[in-house]
Amino acid sequence: MPSRTKATKAAGGDQALVYNQGTFRNSALVRQQTLSAYLFLLPALIFFCLFVVVPMVMCLVTSFFDYRMGKPMTFVGLAQYFKMFKDPIFLKALKNTFILVIVAVPAVTVFSLWVSSAIYKMHSFSRSFYRCVFYLPVVTGTVAVAVVWKWMFNKYTGILNYILSSLGIIQENISWLGDERTALACIILILFTTSIGQPIVLYIAALGNVDPSLIDAAEVDGANNFQVFWHIKWPQIMPTTLYILVITTINTFQCYALIQLLTSGGPNHATDTIMYYIYYQAFKLNDYGYGDAMGVVLAIIIALLSALQFKVTGSGSTD
Known part of the structure; x- marks a missing residue:
């Protein structure tokens, strides 16, 4: 033992x-x-x-200074921020930016989901073809896209005026990008067409990951197409929707290239956005402190809206 x-x-x-x-x-x-x-x-x-990280910290620090090219930095505290909200051009740019976001982001999301639902039902070859077609503007250079749209909106030689005149809809040619009433709508249209490619591809992939057994069970129980989408597909593609909402919102807030190439903020600041006005103040007027202050405000707005989108879509997916 x-x-x-x-x-x-x-x-x-x-x-x-x-x-x-x-x-x-x-x-x-x-x-x-x-x-x-x-x-x-x-x-x-x-x-x-x-x-x-370093430019972000520098941007925050210099927003409290009067910082201009060739002049010493002078600490002014919150003066740049008070100046910003008394600046009528900044307020107009802020308004235009919010109009772009409020119109473009929901339109891009809803249209992309609708098109993706239609494309997903097609055969593999057709599905690949349409994905390529819709994604093409994403990989095309912004300058090339802007040149084509500028020609289409041209007052004298543009195809849009030619078609509308031929149909008898308009009597005189319209300066689409030169008229305050139409310029911002044209920017929204161009932004919409260049923003739907990536969401469509993402939604098609997300729809492919939906469990088909759940769809079959719902159809056996008598659910119609809308009920199947709302109760089965929609909750499962919610993470993709959140990503699309956040990325599209950020890209819309940062809309600069189209404005610079097509209108330069005109006519009469009708198409000014915060991003373009930051560029104008910092690199044309050399007022870097004021431009940095607007950049900080833009970053705060984007962060708050992104947090709100996380909150709303997160609670929706939980339910």
């Missing part, structure tokens, strides 16, 4: 030793893998800190 007890203790000690050695090896392997991962991430992390 004593010999058996000693043998049992010896076996238990050996197992504990093997377990401790295995745990040590696993811990060493984890540390080695973690170190390797951080080493691989280091170049991107350095780039991110130098070109994203």
Whole structure:
């Protein structure tokens, strides 16, 4: 009996030793893998800190200074922010930006979901073809897109005026980008056409991940197409919808290239956006402090709207 007890203790000690050695090896392997991962991430992390984090901090700091090219920096506190909300051009740019977001973001999301639902039902070849067609404006250069649309909206040689005149809808040619009543609507249309490509591709992929057994069960129980979509498909594509809402909102708030290439904020600031006005103040008037202050306000607005979208869509998906 004593010999058996000693043998049992010896076996238990050996197992504990093997377990401790295995745990040590696993811990060493984890540390080695973690170190390797951080080493691989280091170049991107350095780039991110130098070109994203540092400029963000500098932007926040210089927003409290009167900082102009060729002049010493002067601390002014919150004066730039008070000036901003008394600036009629900034207020108009803020209004135009919100109009772009309020109109373009829901329109892009709803239209993309509708088109994706139709494309997803097609055969694989047709589905790939339409994905390519709708995604083409995304990969096309912004300058090329702007040149084509500028020709289409041209008052004298544009195809839009030619078609409307031929149909007898208009009697005189319209300066679409030169009229305060139509310029912003034209920008919204162009922004819409260049923004639907990525959401359509994402929604098609999301619809492909919906569990077909749930759809079959609902149809057997007598659910119609709308009920199947609302109670089964919609909750499962909610994460994709959240991503599309956030990304489209950010891209719309940062709309600059189309404004610069098509209207330069005109006519009479009718198409000014916050992003374009930041560029105008900082790089044309060399008022970097004022431009940085507007950049901080823009970042806060985007963060608040993104948080609101997370809250709304998150609660919707939970239900």
